[in-house]
Amino acid sequence: MIIRKTKIVATIGPSSCGLEKITQLINAGVDVFRLNFSHGNEAWHIEQARLIREISLEKKISLGIICDLQGPKIRIGAFEKGQATLAVGQSFTLNVDCLLGGEYEVGVDYPNLPYEVRDDDVLLLDDGRISLKVTQVVRNEIHCIVLSGGLISNNKGINKQGGGLSAAALTKKDFKDIKTAVQLGADFIAVSFPSKRSDIDLARESVFKEGGTAQIIAKIERAEAIKELDSIIDASDAVMVARGDLGVEVGVASVPGLQKMIIRRARQKNKVVITATQMMESMINSPVPTRAEVSDVANAVLDGTDAVMLSAETATGKYPLEAVQAMHNVCVEAEHEQSLQSNHSIDIRKFKKIDESMAMAAIYISDHLPIKAIAALTKSGATALWVSRSNVSVPIYALSTDPLTRRRLKLYRGVYPFILNEDSLDINKILSFVESSLIDHKVVTVGDLILVTFGDIIGKVGSTNTIKALLVGNITD
Numbered sequence: 471m472i473i474r475k476t477k478i479v480a481t482i483g484p485s486s487c488g489l490e491k492i493t494q495l496i497n498a499g500v501d502v503f504r505l506n507f508s509h510g511n512e513a514w515h516i517e518q519a520r521l522i523r524e525i526s527l528e529k530k531i532s533l534g535i536i537c538d539l540q541g542p543k544i545r546i547g548a549f550e551k552g553q554a555t556l557a558v559g560q561s562f563t564l565n566v567d568c569l570l571g572g573e574y575e576v577g578v579d580y581p582n583l584p585y586e587v588r589d590d591d592v593l594l595l596d597d598g599r600i601s602l603k604v605t606q607v608v609r610n611e612i613h614c615i616v617l618s619g620g621l622i623s624n625n626k627g628i629n630k631q632g633g634g635l636s637a638a639a640l641t642k643k644d645f646k647d648i649k650t651a652v653q654l655g656a657d658f659i660a661v662s663f664p665s666k667r668s669d670i671d672l673a674r675e676s677v678f679k680e681g682g683t684a685q686i687i688a689k690i691e692r693a694e695a696i697k698e699l700d701s702i703i704d705a706s707d708a709v710m711v712a713r714g715d716l717g718v719e720v721g722v723a724s725v726p727g728l729q730k731m732i733i734r735r736a737r738q739k740n741k742v743v744i745t746a747t748q749m750m751e752s753m754i755n756s757p758v759p760t761r762a763e764v765s766d767v768a769n770a771v772l773d774g775t776d777a778v779m780l781s782a783e784t785a786t787g788k789y790p791l792e793a794v795q796a797m798h799n800v801c802v803e804a805e806h807e808q809s810l811q812s813n814h815s816i817d818i819r820k821f822k823k824i825d826e827s828m829a830m831a832a833i834y835i836s837d838h839l840p841i842k843a844i845a846a847l848t849k850s851g852a853t854a855l856w857v858s859r860s861n862v863s864v865p866i867y868a869l870s871t872d873p874l875t876r877r878r879l880k881l882y883r884g885v886y887p888f889i890l891n892e893d894s895l896d897i898n899k900i901l902s903f904v905e906s907s908l909i910d911h912k913v914v915t916v917g918d919l920i921l922v923t924f925g926d927i928i929g930k931v932g933s934t935n936t937i938k939a940l941l942v943g944n945i946t947d
Contacts, residue, residue, distance in 0.1 A: 473865055473886075474499065474798060474801050474802050474805065475801075475805050475865075475883050475884040476771050476775065476776070476777065476778060476801040476804075476805065476883055477501040477502060477776060477777040477778075477880060477881055477882070477883065478499055478500050478501055478502075478777065478778060478779075478780070478794060478797055478798065478801070479500075479501070479502045479503070479504050479536065479744060479746075479777050479778070479779040479780065479881075480495055480500040480502075480503055480504065480779075480780045480784040480790070480794060481503075481504040481505075481506055481779070481780060481781050481782070481783075481784050481785040482503055482504065482505055482506075482518050482784070482785065483506070483509065483510075483782075483784065483785025483786050484785070484786055485784065485785060485786050485787055485788070485790045486784045486785060486790045487514075487518055488521070489521050489524075489525070491790070492518070492521055492522060492525060493525055494791050495784065495790065495791065495794055496525060496529070496531075496533065498791055498794040498795050498798065499794055499795070499797075499798040500533075500794055501533070501534065501777070501880045501881070502533065502534035502535070502536060502657075502658075502777065502880055502881050503518075503522055503533065503534070503535055503536070504535075504536045504537075504538055504660075504779065504781075505518060505519065505535065505536065505537050505538065505654075505656075506538045506781075506785065507537060507538055507539050507540050507643075507644075507647045507650075507651075508538070508540040508543070509785075512650045515537070515650060515654060516650065516653065516654045519535055519654035519655060519656070520654070522535060523655070530889070532873070532876040532877045532879070532880050532887045533877065533880060534657045534658065534877045534878060534880040534881055535654070535655070535656050535657050535658070535877070536656070536657070536658040536659070536660055536687065537647070537650075537651035537654070537656040537658070537659050537660070537684070538659075538660040538662070538689075539640070539644045539647055539648070539659065539660060539661055539662050539673075540641070540643060540644060540647070540662060541639060541640070541641065541644060541661065541662025541663040541689075542580075542637035542638060542639065542641055542662075542663055543627055543662070543663070544578070544579065544580040544583065544627065544628045544629075544635060544637060545578070545579050545580075545625045545626060545627050545628060546564065546571070546576045546577065546578055546579075546595060546622075546624075546625065546626055546628060547568060547569070547570070547571055547576055547577025547578060547579060547624070547625070548570060548571065548576075548577070548624040548625065549570065549571040549572065549576060549622075549623070549624055550570040550571065550572055551572075552623060552624060553621055553622060553623040553624070554571065554572060554573050554576070554621075554622055555573075555619070555620065555621050555622075556600060556616045556619040556620065556622060557616060557619050558616055558617065558618065558619045559615065559616060560574070560615070560616050560619070561574060561605075561613065561614070561615060561616075562574055562575070562576075562602060562614050562615075562616050563575040563576075563611050563612065563613050563614065564576060564577075564578045564583065564593070564602075564611070564612040564614065564628075565577060565578070565610060565611045565612075566578055566580075566581050566583065566584060566610035566611075567610050567611075576622075578612075578628065580628075580635075580637060581610075582636070582637070583612065583628070583635070584607050584609065584610055584611070584612055586630075586634065586635055586636060587604050587607060587612060587630065588604065588607065589604055589605060589606065589607070590603065590604060591603075591604045591630060591631070592604075592617065592630070592631040592632075593612075593614065593628055593629070593630055593631070594628070594629045594630070594631055594718050595622060595626050595627070595628055596622060596623075596626040596627065597627065597714055597715075597717075597718055598629070598717070598718045598722075599618075599620060599622075600616070600618060600619060600620055600622050600626075601616075601617040601618045601631075602614035602615065602616055602617065603615045603617050627715070629715060629718040629719050630719070631718075631719065631721075632693055632719065632720070633692055633693025633694050633719045633720070634693070634694075637663070638669075639661060639662070639663050639664045639665060639669035639672075639673075640661070640669065640672055640673060640676070644662075645676060648673070648676045648677060648680060648682075649680050651677075651682065651684060652677060652680040652681060652682030652684065656682070656684045657684060657685065657874065657877045657878055658684055658685050658686070658687050658707070658708065658878075658881070659673065659677060659682075659684045659685075659686055659687065660686075660687040660688075660689055660710060661673045661686060661687065661688055661689060662689050662691070662712075663689070663691055663692050663695075663715070664688050664689070664692070664695060664702060665692050665694035665695055665698065666694070666695075666698050666701070666702070667698065667701040667702055667704070667705040669688075669702075670686055670688055670702060670705035670706050671705055673686050674686050674705075683874060685707035685708065685878060686705075686706050686707050686708075687706065687707065687708045687709065687710050687744070688702050688703070688705070688706040688708075688709045688710070689709075689710045689712040690702070690709055690710065690711055690712060690716060690728075690732055691712035691713075691714070691715035691716045691719070692715070692716070692719060693716075693719040693720050696720065696728065699732065699735060700735065700739075703735055703736055703739050703741055704739065706741065707741065707742065708736075708741055708742035708743065708744065708776075708881065709732060709736050709741060709742075709743050709744070710743070710744040710745075710746050710779070711728075711729050711732050711733065711743065711744070711745045711746060711747075711775075712746055712747055713725050713729065713745075713746065713747040713748065714747040714748065716728065726769075729745060729770070729773065730773050733745070733770075733773045733774050733775050734773075734774070737774055737859050738859075740855060740856060740859055742776045742777075742855070742881050742882060742883075743774075743775055743776050743777075744775065744776065744777045744778070744779055744881070745770040745773075745775040745777070745778050745779065746778075746779035746781065747779075747781060748781075749763065749766060749767050749770070749778055749779065749780065749783075749797070750763050750767070750780060750783045750793045750796060750797060751763065751782070751783065753783050753787060753789050753792065753793040753796065754782050754783055754786065754787035754788065754789075755787070755788055756789070757788075757789045757792050758792070758796065759793075759796050759800075764796075764800050767797060767800045767801065767804070768800055768801075768803070768804035768807075769804075771800075771801050771804035771805060771808065772804055772807070772808055774861065774883070775883070776858075776881060776882055776883040777881055777883070778797060778801065780793055780794065780797065808861065824934070824935050825852060825853055825856075825925070825933070825934035825935065826852075826856050828853065828923050828934050828935060828936070828937055829846075829853050829856035829857045829923070829934075830856070830860075831937055832844055832846075832857055832921050832923055832937055833857060833860045833862050835921060835937065835939065836862055836863065836864050836921060837862075837863070839919060839939065840919055841864050841919055841920065841921050841939075842864060842913075842914050842918040842919060842920055842942075843864055843865055843866075843867055843908060843913055843914055843918075843920045843921075844857060844862070844864055844865070844866045844867065844920070844921045844922075844923070845867045845868075845869060845904050845908065845920055845921065845922045845923070846866060846867070846868045846869070846922075846923045846924075846934075847869050847870075847890065847900065847904070847922065847923065847924040847925070847934075848868050848869070848870050848875065848934070849870060849871070849872060849875065849933075850872075850875060851868060851870065851875045851878055851879050851882070851885075852934075853868075853923055853934045854866050854868035854879060854882060854885045855882055855885070857885075858882045858883050858884050858885050862884065865884060865886060865913070866882075866884050866885045866886065867885075867886050867887075867888055867907075867908065867913065868882075868885050868886070868887050868888065869887075869888045869889070869890040869904060869907065870887065870888075870889075870890055871889075871890045871891075875887070876888075876889065888907050888911070889907075890903070891903070897924065900924070901922060901938070901940065904922060905920075905940070905942055905943075908920065908942070909942065914942050915942065916942050916943035917941065917942060917943060918941075918942045919939060919940070919941055919942075920939075920940055920942060921937060921938070921939055921940075922937070922938045922940060923936065923937050924936055924938075
């Protein structure tokens with residue numbers, strides 16, 4: 471049986487919504503679904519989430535849901551003809567007061583923009599496809615010269631090269647969408663364009679205020695976020711390397727190095743990390759990926775990312791199913807190469823928590839005994855997360871009575887959640903249940919050696935204090 475460690479996140483959209491299409495994507499290997507709140511309305515998102523939950527119950531599997539907030543995406547306005555062609559060297563003005571643009575002017579939806587740019591700043595439109603150099607700011611008008619031109623259409627995004635725009639990370643729409651995300655039972659909420667720790671703290675407070683339990687994902691896509699990276703990671707439950715806007719602000723040549731650094735820092739801090747944006751971009755219109763895209767996904771896997779994400783490829787692309795299948799195949803091949811090169815060095819830092827030290831001990835034992843699987847009995851998922859931060863060579867099966875925990879575990883690299891139905895406090899009965907579950911799922915066979923981590927107080931968060939090496943077939947109740 472081929473087991474893929476790296477998780478796949480797929481964005482739901484017109485090409486992938488509805489019962490039949492979502493079911494097909496699940497069968498192809500999707501672990502977590504993303505609902506992009508930049509598109510669609512409240513009712514649509516709630517319905518897609520309902521379908522995901524319905525299918526997961528029917529299939530008796532866990533599926534995570536990420537609600538991705540739009541954030542303060544600064545955009546130009548609309549053109550009278552829907553678009554305009556800008557020529558290199560021509561004058562072009564961004565005018566806060568302009569209602570309908572034309573060949574030499576367009577509106578902008580961020581009133582503070584004239585106060586946050588100065589002469590010689592470079593503004594990038596449509597993910598950097600159009601670049602403008604500021605020549606003069608006059609009241610609400612930003613006069614520019616076109617450095618790189620082309621066709622530009624309505625409502626395209628604006629970035630400032632090098633960062634520096636101060637729009638708040640959470641807008642009125644985002645606070646409303648947080649309420650919707652809580653209502654539909656989101657497992658994760660992604661915060662767009664955070665620049666500091668307080669942006670993440672505010673999002674978390676807003677979720678709690680609405681009665682939600684969703685974990686917070688920080689999307690790293692501002693130049694300012696790189697400067698505050700450690701504090702943002704500390705405040706978050708997970709981070710996303712959002713390479714689109716990040717590449718526009720810091721330059722695309724800097725993105726590969728930053729991607730590796732963000733993944734490394736997140737893993738060091740025991741946080742989950744997703745790599746996103748344009749991973750299989752050509753598959754929006756093509757049934758097969760380019761060689762460069764295959765290498766891109768493989769390198770993210772080799773870097774240690776927990777998950778890789780598909781955006782437009784599954785949301786609006788012509789080949790959503792093929793995109794998931796292609797990503798699955800690339801991940802499996804990259805993980806095979808990684809396993810051949812792995813150096814499983816044990817983390818030598820000191821631990822203050824017993825359950826964390828148990829996780830590290832499990833990693834060490836699995837590297838020195840022919841262990842087939844690690845089974846973590848967990849309430850919160852913390853033990854499974856800690857084990858997954860090392861490139862452990864064996865799969866980690868996390869058994870939990872909590873459905874929310876099991877859904878979150880779907881985002882952790884190399885971790886596979888199972889339902890723990892055993893209500894008995896008798897550890898021998900629970901171990902027998904674990905053995906039966908692993909055998910039923912064809913994970914192990916009689917005679918295999920497994921590790922089980924658990925606590926004296928079953929079901930209590932943070933109580934893991936025991937590791938047992940067990941021979942399958944010799945566990946009795």
